[in-house]
Amino acid sequence: MAHHALDPADEAGARAVVTEDDAARLEAGRLLFAGTCAFFHGAQRLDQLPPGGRAEIAFAGRSNVGKSSLLNALTGRRALARVSNTPGRTRQLNFFNLADRLTLVDMPGYGYARAGRDIQADWQGMMFDYLRGRPELRRVLLLLDSRIEIKETDRAVMTLLDRAAVTYQLVLTKADGLSEPALLARLAATAALARGHAAAHPEPLATSSETGAGIAELRAELAGLAAG
Secondary structure (H helix, E strand, O other): OOOOOOOHHHHHHHHHHHHHHHHHHHHHHHHHHOOOEEEEEEEOOHHHOOOOOOEEEEEEEEOOOOHHHHHHHHHOOOOOOOOOOOOOOOOOEEEEEEOOOEEEEEOOOEOOOOHHHHHHHHHOOHHHHHHHHOOOEEEEEEEEEOOOOOOHHHHHHHHHHHHHOOOEEEEEEOHHHOOHHHHHHHHHHHHHHHHOOOOEOOOOEEOOOOOOOOHHHHHHHHHHHHHO
């Protein structure tokens, strides 16, 4: 079958539709994260989990990957999730109510000590049970430091997420620490990594809490999940 190129007017129209759609998604994300956001619950055991209702997005990553900074950047708060230089301080699930439309869940960092023991104690216990048994959980954002190679602890958590059959998306943090060519190469490598895991979302995102790069796009992604 022959394929005919669009004439210039049609091509311009197609680009306009995409641009308007992207603009609408970005605006939806901006409006959602402009809403109030506050901590409302902490849980150290499954029987302490709050009642469900809203869609939940969980944030996971190695200690000091920039998880608290990303949560603060997304919500425009300086201390929504307390930024700490002490690795492994957060040892519970912390729940934040975003505009009564979405619940953000800050998960404990991993990999700050003996990796096997840390993952065995937390991620193969309560955290794994939460991941596989929480119907409100729409997606896990698994944060990776863009400046360093992926660690064995990250791979172990990806395997656990595959086993839990929960969709997760890889999010590169601290992207301002790389040149543009290096960041593009890291994004390509991260996308290739995602393709090897059944539960991984195929499109990784790159963010910087320092410069704001990628924050609007991540907000748009999460707004789509809140609306779904």
